Amino acid sequence: xxVLDQEILDITLREIVVSGPYDVSGKPQxxxxxxxxxxxxxxxxxxxxxxxxxxxxxxxxxxxxAVAERAVVYDCLVTQGNRYVLPEGTDFRSIENPAPxxxxxxxxxxxxxxxxxxxxxxxxxxxxxxxxxEDRVFGVHPLVIGGNGGFANPEVLGDYLDAxxxxxxxxxxxxxxxxxxxxxxxxxxxxxVLEQIAQVPGMYVPAMYTYGLADGGGITGVTxxxxxxxxxxHPQYLEVDDLHDAHFVAPIIDAKRGMIVPTLGCRWDCHFxxxxxxxxxxxxxxxxxxxxxxxxxxxxxxxxxSSPTFTxxxxxxxxxxxxxxxxxxxxxxxTTIIGSVRAxxxxxxxxxxxxxxxxxxxxxxxxxxxxxxxxxTIAPEFASPDLVAAFNKTMTKDRVNRSxxxxxxxxxxxxxMLYFIVGAPGETREDxxxxxxxxxxxxxxxxxxxxxxxxxxxxxxxxxxxxxxxLPMCDPELxxxxxxxxxxxxxxxxxxxxxxxxFRVLWGESSRLLLESVCLRGDRRIGRILERLxxxxxxxxxxxxxxxxxxxxxxxxxxxxYLGALDVGTPVPWEVVNTVDPAAEVALIETLASRADHHAGxxxxx
Numbered sequence: 053x054x055v056l057d058q059e060i061l062d063i064t065l066r067e068i069v070v071s072g073p074y075d076v077s078g079k080p081q082x083x084x085x086x087x088x089x090x091x092x093x094x095x096x097x098x099x100x101x102x103x104x105x106x107x108x109x110x111x112x113x114x115x116x117x118a119v120a121e122r123a124v125v126y127d128c129l130v131t132q133g134n135r136y137v138l139p140e141g142t143d144f145r146s147i148e149n150p151a152p153x154x155x156x157x158x159x160x161x162x163x164x165x166x167x168x169x170x171x172x173x174x175x176x177x178x179x180x181x182x183x184x185x186e187d188r189v190f191g192v193h194p195l196v197i198g199g200n201g202g203f204a205n206p207e208v209l210g211d212y213l214d215a216x217x218x219x220x221x222x223x224x225x226x227x228x229x230x231x232x233x234x235x236x237x238x239x240x241x242x243x244x245v246l247e248q249i250a251q252v253p254g255m256y257v258p259a260m261y262t263y264g265l266a267d268g269g270g271i272t273g274v275t276x277x278x279x280x281x282x283x284x285x286h287p288q289y290l291e292v293d294d295l296h297d298a299h300f301v302a303p304i305i306d307a308k309r310g311m312i313v314p315t316l317g318c319r320w321d322c323h324f325x326x327x328x329x330x331x332x333x334x335x336x337x338x339x340x341x342x343x344x345x346x347x348x349x350x351x352x353x354x355x356x357x358s359s360p361t362f363t364x365x366x367x368x369x370x371x372x373x374x375x376x377x378x379x380x381x382x383x384x385x386x387t388t389i390i391g392s393v394r395a396x397x398x399x400x401x402x403x404x405x406x407x408x409x410x411x412x413x414x415x416x417x418x419x420x421x422x423x424x425x426x427x428x429t430i431a432p433e434f435a436s437p438d439l440v441a442a443f444n445k446t447m448t449k450d451r452v453n454r455s456x457x458x459x460x461x462x463x464x465x466x467x468x469m470l471y472f473i474v475g476a477p478g479e480t481r482e483d484x485x486x487x488x489x490x491x492x493x494x495x496x497x498x499x500x501x502x503x504x505x506x507x508x509x510x511x512x513x514x515x516x517x518x519x520x521x522x523l524p525m526c527d528p529e530l531x532x533x534x535x536x537x538x539x540x541x542x543x544x545x546x547x548x549x550x551x552x553x554x555f556r557v558l559w560g561e562s563s564r565l566l567l568e569s570v571c572l573r574g575d576r577r578i579g580r581i582l583e584r585l586x587x588x589x590x591x592x593x594x595x596x597x598x599x600x601x602x603x604x605x606x607x608x609x610x611x612x613x614y615l616g617a618l619d620v621g622t623p624v625p626w627e628v629v630n631t632v633d634p635a636a637e638v639a640l641i642e643t644l645a646s647r648a649d650h651h652a653g654x655x656x657x658x
Contacts, residue, residue, distance in 0.1 A: 055128045055139045060147055063094050068305050070346050071297075074111040076119050084118040084157040084233055086110060087146050087194070089179070090125075091163060091171045097124040098304055101313055101358070102200060103162045106225050108298035116226060117233040121146035123153055129178065134170070134591045136178040144179045154180040158232060159194040160217075160225075163202030167568030170582050170592045172198075172209060183583065185214050185259060190242035195232060197225075201326065204516040205626040208574040208582075210258035215249050218629060219287030219330070222296050224254035250281045254288030256629055257281075263575060263625075269613030271575050274627050285629050289317075289330045300335035301343040309354035309389075310347040312340050314365040320394075322433075323443045323519035323640055324473070324512065327360040337367045341374055348378050356389045363397035372405040379410040386410065395430035396451035400458050403428075407464035426464050427506070430455060430494075431471035435486035439476060442643045443520070449490075456497040467504045468494060474534050475526030476512040477617075478648040484534055488541035495546075495554060506556040507542075509535055511565055513572060516626045519636045522618040523644070527611075528565035529597040535559045563595045570600070570614045575625040577607050617641075 053061070076083075088103040098104070103122075110120035123146045130137045138144055143152040153159065159181065161172055173183055181196070182188045188196070198206060198216040206216040217224050228249055235245045243259075250257035260281045264272035276283060302311040317330035347355060355375065362368060379386040388409045393402075406426065432447045434440045440447060459465050472487050487507070495505045511531050514523045526534075535557070543551050570578050581603045585592070590599060601611050620637050624630055 054142050056126060056142045056145065057150070059126050059128050060145070063147055063306075066306050068307055068350055070301070070303055070305060070310070070343065070350075071108075076111060078114040079119065080117055082117070082233075082237065084229060084236070085121065085149070085151075085155070086118045086158040086160065086229065087121045087123055087153050087156040088160045088162065089123050089153070089175055091161075091168065091175060092125055093127065094124050095306065095308075097122065098302060098306060099311060099356070099358070100162055101299065101302060101311070102221070103160060104303055105296050105298040106160070106221055108303040109222060109226075109296040110229070112296075116229060118158070118229045119148075121148040121156070123147065123179070125175075133589055134174070134586055134593075136174050138178060152180065154193065156194040157236070158197060158229065160197045160199060162200040163198065164200055165564075165568065166202050166204060166208070166571035167564040167566075168202055169208060169571050169579075170567065170586060172212065173583060173586050176212075183212055185212060188214070190245060191236060195228075195245070197228065204326070205572055205574065206256055206258065206629065207263075207576055207625045208571050209579045210263075210576040211579055213258055214246060216256045216258075218254050218256055218285060220290050220295065220299070221254070221288070222290060222294060222299070224252050224288055227252045228255060247278055247280060250278075254285070256285040258576075261628060265575060265577065267608065268610040269575070269577075270573070270618070271623055271625050271627065273623055283628070284631070286631060287330075287629070292333050292336065295333075297339055300339055305347075305350075305352060307350065307352060309356055310343070310352050311356040311358055312343060313358050314340065314362060314368070314371065315359045318360045319364055320361075320444075320446060322445050323636075324433075324515070326515055326518060329517060332364070334366055337370070340371060344371075344374055344378060348381070351382070351384070352386075353382070353384060354387045354389065356391065358391045360392060361394050361397065362390055363393040363402060369401065369405055372409065376405075376408050376410070392429060394447070395428070395455040396447055398428070398455045398458060400461070403458055403462045403465070407462055427467040427469055428455075428459060428465055429469040429471065432490065433471060433473045434476065434483070435472065435490040436483045438647055439479070439483065442640065442647065443476075452494070453497060456494060460497070460499050466500055466502060467506060468498060469506045469508060470494060471508050471510065473512045474509050474538070475531050477523050477644050478651070479512075479526075480651060481537060484537050485541045487538050488545055491542060491555070492545045504554055504556060506558065507538075508558045509538065510560065513565070513568055515572060516624070517630060517632055519632060519640050521624065521630075521632060522620060522637055523641070524617040525569060525615050527597070527615055528562045528569055531565070532559075532562060561593070563593055566595060566597055566600050567592060570604070570611070573614045573618070573625060577609060581607055581609075 088107050090097040090100050107120040107122060110116050110118050128139055145152060163169055163172060176183050182193060195214045198213045203216050231248045246257050246259050249255050250260040260277050262275045262277055266272050300313045314335045317332040318327040319332050321328040375388050430452055432452060433445050491505055491507055512525060514520045514525055539557050585603055604611050620634050
């Protein structure tokens with residue numbers, strides 16, 4: 053038995069299919085192989101609810117002419133430079149099927165963040181699948197479909213993807229499967245297949261559009277290649293009754309943890325955030341309760357509540373009561389991990405209900421803090437009140453302070469995670485230093501001598517299909533210095549001893565952000581650059597600004613274009629999938645311009 057086969061055997065032995073085993077015996081003989089390719093190890097792949105929901109749906113329904121499989125970044129994959137390498141003599145296969153992935157009919161690739169798009173090439177390479185759509189022969193190679201937030205701007209990989217599923221795929225992916233199944237039976241050409249897929253709501257097919265490319269970066273316009281192809285492709289967001297159960301409850305677990313998704317979307321609409329783009333919906337309560345029942349039957353020791361804002365779930369208290377009962381009956385204990393809440397939606401009742409769960413925490417519990425009591429997240433995003441208001445963020449200081457008063461009264465909470473954005477348009481050094489002052493004020497109001505305030509800093513990145521999508525961004529290589537300013541200010545305020553014992557300042561990787569800076573706004577030339585960098589042996593995890601700029605200049609592109617503001621009224625590279633109201637964009641731009649003028653005038657007077 054090969055190393056890979058042994059690893060997969062071990063995976064299957066520890067997996068639990070929560071709703072019972074799959075039975076595909078009732079499906080027709082000429083079914084398709086649909087493989088969902090996940091860019092994580094097995095443990096984290098089980099948290100990828102979008103692909104897993106489709107996997108479960110395809111395998112549960114006898115009327116869908118396909119079986120679904122999963123492939124992950126197996127432990128036996130060796131990283132050599134910027135590539136994955138399998139043990140010698142081994143084909144990259146799925147968990148369910150020893151046949152090579154390259155022989156699948158449809159390959160669904162999930163990428164979470166645009167800065168991780170180079171992983172797409174690494175996965176196709178190790179699978180032995182040609183990278184470019186034009187090099188893949190229909191009926192010989194799989195049709196490659198992209199999905200998830202990494203493809204918010206799908207044009208970057210427009211030469212490589214056959215289609216992109218936008219939004220929720222329960223309906224669009226089933227339509228695609230039907231089209232491919234009929235095409236293989238009837239001998240339809242790939243061009244005709246792609247044109248049919250382009251007519252499916254929520255499916256963007258890059259090959260069906262012609263783009264004019266602008267000097268330096270961006271596009272001059274885009275035109276559908278056929279009158280049957282829509283000018284705009286809108287993401288599909290479905291009613292709760294149209295979503296498969298596995299959209300809300302993890303269908304497969306590894307006996308360590310289960311996961312539920314009580315809410316989709318967010319009731320708030322912050323201008324920099326994608327969470328408010330889908331409409332707000334709530335999971336059926338009885339579905340969640342029955343799922344928890346099954347987890348208890350399997351004695352699963354951890355439950356993750358994955359929700360943009362769990363405090364918005366209408367039946368959260370009844371759910372928390374059920375989890376408390378689960379924990380109380382467990383001999384070995386149960387830990388509940390709550391991914392995210394809004395501090396301005398906290399209440400004494402909520403904090404009390406959470407503290408009664410027994411062991412509870414936050415997704416950042418792995419920080420290995422000395423005190424294991426609970427963590428609550430608060431996301432002011434900005435310390436300056438006018439920036440909070442400009443980006444339609446409702447987390448005012450008064451609301452945060454009220455939350456701190458409640459937290460101070462509950463001894464079960466020892467740690468606070470604060471999220472801040474650095475590098476927003478018009479941001480000043482004073483704005484950044486105000487973050488440190490804000491953090492110290494939070495610690496003092498929290499009044500927990502053994503507590504910790506964890507400061508999670510993120511760079512402002514204008515994401516496609518948000519109101520802020522046209523705003524300028526800071527060069528990621530400069531943000532390190534901004535972070536140092538915040539750290540230094542915090543150190544000066546609290547002293548080295550308190551800084552080491554009561555504060556954590558977390559900051560991400562500038563290399564990934566460099567890639568994100570061009571992938572967020574890139575046209576198809578960026579995909580070609582990523583491919584060339586890969587073939588040149590550049591390691592994306594440590595790429596420098598100089599390397600990126602040289603690669604851009606070789607293609608006639610300028611990094612300044614991607615960092616600068618984009619004019620309202622001009623097409624963006626993701627124009628076909630762009631759904632933002634231009635009036636909202638203009639209002640935000642004018643607000644930030646007015647703020648910049650105010651600060652400039654104040655500095656001139658000073």
